[in-house]
Amino acid sequence: MTTPRTFDDDASDVLVQRFVDQELTAHERVQFVARLGRDEGLRRRTIELEELVIEAERLPRPIVPDAFAASVMARLPRPTAWHRMRNAVWTPRTLQWNVAGAMAAVCAVLIAAILVRPLMTIPRRVPAPVVSAESSITPVRLVIMQPGARTVQVAGDFNGWNPAQTSLEQISDGAWAVTISLKPGRYAYMFVVDGRRWIADPFAAEQHDDGFGARNAVVDVRPEKSL
């Protein structure tokens, strides 16, 4: 048969819970500790609750699966054309430079100035610029989320399907990226995680069967229109 709870029991309960939440005033804390010394039941209850809190804080956090972020990204709605355009125009970009590059840029400006100057003084018809083979090369940035990966490489039509040729760099927590220069054309590719796991790019605008039961991502590089 259980003993009916009294007002004192309930008041003690509240006191213990406030103690566990560290919400007692300094004065209340002194009184509470003094009471713990003479009240065995209260002491036991306090220890139980404190142990419970400690055990709860110690509970192991679940391990996030490697593919978690990639799976979420694959479920996100595709950005609209408007978003893509606005992103291309407004995304801040970091300009990385070194002295050699800066000197080369200065030389290029000087040469351009020398070449342009006569044109500014003697008006004449200028032939339309010819687009060289080099200028038709387009930088393509490949990005994948792989938290926990040690290495991420990419293999595709552009590097003879040799992942050792092209490694991605980790650019932030779990995000890996590489920029490759490609001529116009269609290229199939896959990422290789930790040298053994081949996965298709979940961000790719297009994927197709590789004929062996897996799917390759496809990037379509179009020639830039000359002015």
Next chain:
Amino acid sequence: MELDDVALVRASQRGDRDAFGALIARHSRSILSLTTRMLGPAEAEDVAQETFVAAYKALAAFKFDSKFSTWLYRIGVNKCTDALRTRRPGKTSLDAEPDDGAVAGEIADHETPHWKLEQAELAWELEKGIQALPAVYRESFVLKHVEGLDYDEMSEILGVNRDTLKMRVYKARTLLCQSLAHLDGAHR
């Protein structure tokens, strides 16, 4: 340099998916922990993914009047609530405070005869005890003592005042102590 949540959210709102990927990487552990404790491991990952997808779709509505993590937790809690409603249609109102008799019965259903366990099994028993708590107590206990949030942040997440939350946490702790009381004292 690692960007803070505010910068990543602003970039994500402009449509930068890489930035949102960084937010996922940063917060996936907390959200997966929440969904695991609320739902158990079987549903946890899927609901955690749904949480991020819902957050992405609602990003435009995020006005920076709370921390991103608080806002994300709120979405996570709502997703867990939806999942629990789907799991137990019409059985229990998740918003209602359960009466103590119902709670005791629910916990008793989860007790097993194997209570004398090694110390390492205490965590497992605690996990089971948390799973057996009524949802309103469980979410309060998990946010307070597993995720380590304070009552103010919990109040923002759950939309419930501090005093009610304290009472829920009190009750959750009391129920968990009762459910673990059967363990041999040497193991606690």
